[in-house]
Amino acid sequence: MTQISDVSAPKVAPGAIKAPPDSGETPFRLMWRKLRRHRLAQISGVILILLYAIALLADFLAPRDPNAYIGRFTYAPPQQLHLFDGVTFAPFVYDYKVTVDPDALKRSFEVNPDKKIPVHFFVASEPYKLLGFIPLQHRFIGPADPESPFYLFGADRLGRDMLSRLIHGARISLSIGLSGVMLSLLIGVIVGGISGYVGGRTDMIIQRIIEFIWSLPQIPLWLGLAAAMPRDWTSLQAYFVITIILALIGWTELARVVRGRVLALKTEDFVAAARLDGASELRIILRHIVPSFMSHIIAVATLAIPAMILAETTLSYLGLGLQAPIVSWGVLLREAQNIRSIASAPWLLAPGFAVILAVLALNFFGDGLRDAADPYS
Amino acid sequence: MIGYILRRVCAMALTFWAMTFVAFLIMELPPGDFATTRVSEVSAAGAKIDPAMVERLREMYHLDAPLLERYAVWFGGVLRGDLGYSLAYNTPVNQLVASQLPNTLLVEGLTLLFMYAVAIPIGIYSAVRQYSAGDYVASIIGFIGVAVPSFLFALLLMWVAYSSFGVVLGGLQSQEYQGAAWSWGKFSDLAAHLWAPILVGGAAGMASLIRVTRANLLDELDKPYVTTARAKGLPEWRLLLKYPVRMAMSPLVSSIGWLLPSLISSATVVAIVLNMPTLGPLLLTGLLVQDMFLAGGVLVVMAILTLIGTLISDVVLFWLDPRVRVSAA
């Protein structure tokens, strides 16, 4: 016998059945407007577009092949890019002065102000195929002479260019989060949907399983599963196995959200009304229930990507995830394992900051999406 | 009360059984059994292993029997408190675990305390003073805590400590105090080693705990019963602590259920990076050299730790929330 008149929207005066002004907007337009109000989410969205664009165009953007090495330049420090020589636009970097300490066999690098290495945009390179099908012979930036040193982000233990490796690492690290979430989403929506829609004992059993998975310490579990992966598997196989391992736990959160939504929607009168309109179960699910939670689920899925990226990075860092020669941010961070190499070459931590940037951007963007997902609140 | 706890313990026994099964499956996943792995490894290194001992192990753990039987044998051992034999260390797993367990409990217990002690006040503050400068600072700390993987946090800390102060972080004790009797010096040495793993291990959990506390409390602050209490004329802080904070605590207490696994997760990684004498590195070694009894044993102990934590949270919840108490009666 609850009177709900007081929680409903302000009423128009009786008899005045006029169309209110803010009418013809679709739910999507409402969401878009709400997202636009979320400044941080907007900025994060732009950063994410840039990051994923970099990953897609890695071959073009990276100055060098990520695995090309020049032994002379082991742990070479980052060079500064000068765009103007005097007043003319002629980008260059200074060469290194390399001295080798004969006792410790340690190289030390200094800037050689006398020798400029000219840098060109759209420099010629080995032919390659961008995105796998566009044949190209130029890269975005590089030294005019491919043999001369060009290390904007420094070099690693073997004299490989950190910047190029970082750019190529983005491919794996960013895509593994996406594919992991896709897989989680698939499992989560199906299992969560069944759990919420069927209810009863099925629901109870699924819920107990999810709770059980939550009570497992994730990283040890991941470690265990990853360790079971045969060492001789190809990088593609490893990539898929890691994706599956990430999704094995990731689906639970999504399933729980889907179930909650379905449970709530199931009791909404409009679902009962659809049933009375003669809609089949399939139509009720696809036309009435799914559209009402999809935007919310996309937001939650976005928020699940960071955890996947972090997990891949951690596994790879510990040597149980992806292995060299695959280049991912986690694999790159393996170079930074002991304190002495970090101390002498702190730029080895650059991939770590890339991880942080990507994870933060995904978090903020997902938060904004989630706020916008319910356009009627 | 007793009935309630008994019921919880029964549910936990079931969970424990399922956990051991998962641990066992992980142990079984790699091809071959650990005896063959060991033999091939040792002979590859050119050394010799006593074939009689391998046979004895095969028999002891029924390595030729079907999967379920092997599980039964191993689980029987676990129930009797025998976690098996580590070939990597040539020692019973029990002994290895026992030597690292006190350190693990110390570090993780303190981390848990630290997390709650710091996160809850910050969470309360940022909910009550929503959109204040302090709230933003807390949110930023929270986001960074979530975004920085714990191993990277540990690395950064080590780097800063090394390059700025020349201190090499890692371990739990300095060499000279190892095996020494307890003294003030040993204690302060321990404290000097402890802060880093506690800070790093607690960071991720703390960040999410702050967010949860803040969100829970914000939900509660707008509830009608808060208005009622305010209408009585209670001073604002007393009102907050007695009503909404208390209500917001219930989900936090049950959050131990998921916080503990994630704490153990990050502690495992941090311990590996910081080279702590705890269970984490033991697990990693076990996994890397495929010493599966060792790895399985450590997983089982971690599972037990999680369950104990959950039980504690259940008891606290019982005491805190009359709804639980009434429905349990």
Add this chain to the structure above:
Amino acid sequence: MKRLLLSVRNLKTHFPLAKTIVKAVDGISFDLFEGETLCVVGESGSGKSAAARSILQILDRPGKIVDGEILLHRYREDDTTPSAIIDIAKLGRSSRAMQMVRRQDISMIFQEPMSSLSLAHSCGDQIVEAILLRHPRMAKRDAWQRAVELLRQMQLPDPALTASQYPFQLSGGMRQRAMIAMALASEPRILIADEPTTALDVTTQAEILALLERLRSSLGLGVIFITHDVGVVANIADRVAVMQLGKVVETGDLRSIFDHPQHPYTRMLLASAQRLEKPSPLRATVVPVESTHANVRPILKVRDLGKTFVLRRGLLGNGLKELRAVDGVSFDVMPRENVGIVGESGSGKSTMARCIVGLHNASAGSMLYRDASDGEVELAGRVRKGNDPLLREVRMIFQDPFSALNPRMTVGQIIGEPIRLAKTARGRELKERVAELLSLVGLEPRMMERYPHAFSGGQRQRIVIARAIATSPRLIVADEATSALDVSLRAQMLDLMLELQNRLNLSYVFITHDISNIRYFCDRVVVMHQGKVVETGTVDAVLNAPSHDYTKRLIASVPRPDPSLQTPQ
């Protein structure tokens, strides 16, 4: 002469939002005297609740008093001149002085006693807290004694037990009594009651109103009673303030407001309430059908209908518990007849409605429906799916127009859905049919492109009705079709349904908790209580001469919007 307790002058309370400022209270003035009940009446959005909360400075964020005075008069003993006059509007909302006002001068009770009491503290605990705030030096044990005593004054059967219980262990009425005990624990001079009976059943409401009335006269309280219910006003008010859109449009004595309303809004409000006191003029045009008439056979014959829910507990679903929501219900519905099913919460009336339309499966009994071709169809146990004509002939109108419309479909899609699924029309034809339906329910056809969020509650309910009649139904089950609407819209909605009945030859099963709806809309009435039918008959017979005790109590409990009809307290 009665002493002045509170004087509100030109009060303005605003809620600054992102783009606009909501002027919830926009310059209101009124006085409250000792021992009187001032009813502040208005529809939703009138600002009556914000006004009440301003007095105690417990507005939800971002509400703020921006102008005006709230002058609280304090008296020493029986002095006739105030010892102090405090302007509450000038006090900080968390200031010590404001806290003192809340601790000793003014108390408040709220609409929802379940959410307004803390569930983590026992009732006694929460009452003791109020006592100790008033008397800081009182021993805790004495305070507890006093709390139990207060609960006894609230006529609770076992006050000591209630004190030790938690709010979720009590019934709604008991909770509200505990809430009142807590409010009176601080011995206030002024009690503000914000819709305190709206969430309660009508019989409980009557008890709580009587209790408040008794306390007011015995303690000499000044009561500000916020309500939307004109009937409650007629029942308890000494003076009335009518609010509309943040302003008090009229104040005066109860009789003068009811007998000579000046402001058009007051007149409209009273008229809408009083209109429901007699049968709708539109009813006269419906040919009355004598149920005894030999040639006319019922369109729906419900016999011994039962619905039992099985509640599972425990991991494996052992520990079964049965709940008999509907238990042996029988009644007939004649063609073009409106049968009202009335009952309080838990009476099983909504469950029964859902059995008829097929959202629930009946567990026992039969429901014989006479279909368009005059054949009898058993509804019980029949699964209605896809193109079943029953889905088209028996339709439902839902209670909550906000939940009943899919927010992601346009109005055109929503109304068109049953037509499309019945495959009776498509494309252009479908569109024309939807346009026609929209104009039938009084909406403009061009609105079909819009989404439900662009409509008000009353408009949404019209869309719900349009969907129900889209398939040319013969029987419509309306489940609390007006209870989500303001009183001024209720009669309109019922008239619309009657009009449609005349045009489309409909029969209604009308589920409601509101006797006045029955009187206005129905021919016959079925009174339900705890799953069973306690009385059936024509509306006239049952409402004017009830025979069953429960029916008598129910009808006597309904506050009538006419002061002269009230029984003396």
